[in-house]
Amino acid sequence: MQVRSAQAVGIWGVGGVGAHAVRLARMMGATPIIAVDPLPNARARALAFGADIALDPSDPGFAEAVLRATDGLGLDYAFDFAGVPRVREQASPLLGNHGALVLVGITTEPLKISEKMTFNLKNKKVFGHYGSSFDHVYELIRLAGSGRLDLAPSITDHISLADAPEAIYRLENKIGDPIRLILVP
Missing domain, CATH: 3.40.50.720 (NAD(P)-binding Rossmann-like Domain)
Structure with a gap:
């Protein structure tokens, strides 16, 4: 398919x-x-x-x-x-x-x-369909690495790792219309 x-x-x-x-x-x-x-x-x-x-x-x-x-x-x-x-x-x-x-x-x-x-x-x-294989992840990395797939528009915010519970809360409750929240150490 x-x-x-x-x-x-x-x-x-x-x-x-x-x-x-x-x-x-x-x-x-x-x-x-x-x-x-x-x-x-x-x-x-x-x-x-x-x-x-x-x-x-x-x-x-x-x-x-x-x-x-x-x-x-x-x-x-x-x-x-x-x-x-x-x-x-x-x-x-x-x-x-x-x-x-x-x-x-x-x-x-x-x-x-x-x-x-x-x-x-x-x-x-x-x-x-459930999940993806390593091959799919590799394809996405190649597409992003070559500039064919820009993932930046998918990142809603960067949040401190210490604030992970807040990130989960925002995702679960759709606060700020999040797509992806990146946890930063």
Whole structure:
């Protein structure tokens, strides 16, 4: 499974990991890149990071907007970075022929796809993803080291190691709309 150029990608949950996914999808040549998040700041960040459009999943015209952006073909890939069951239910029907739902966000809820025959008729797939391999980390280091991937926009703040509990509190409560907080010894 690999995103290729000109493939339509939907990214649900554009916090820390999802925001990076927007940038990587852009590097891979995906188009359109549709960022989906209920938070206005996250949608604005996704646009700044290279999403073509950013949508609120609760918008009544949401599905129509996705289909309009994909010329009615649907998504080639829908990435769930939120780990929220309703994301999976919303994303699955928006997949096009041979589309794939990639589950990155973790939930203790069971996977449920309530589509009827269209899931099978369109040969859709579901992939689980947990973590990354050393090869992925090496690729990111090479991309950052060569200047192809600038990670600086992903760093919200530098915080003293002594203030680590405050950093965790800020991340958990989304104080200051953090993406990544760097702990400094």
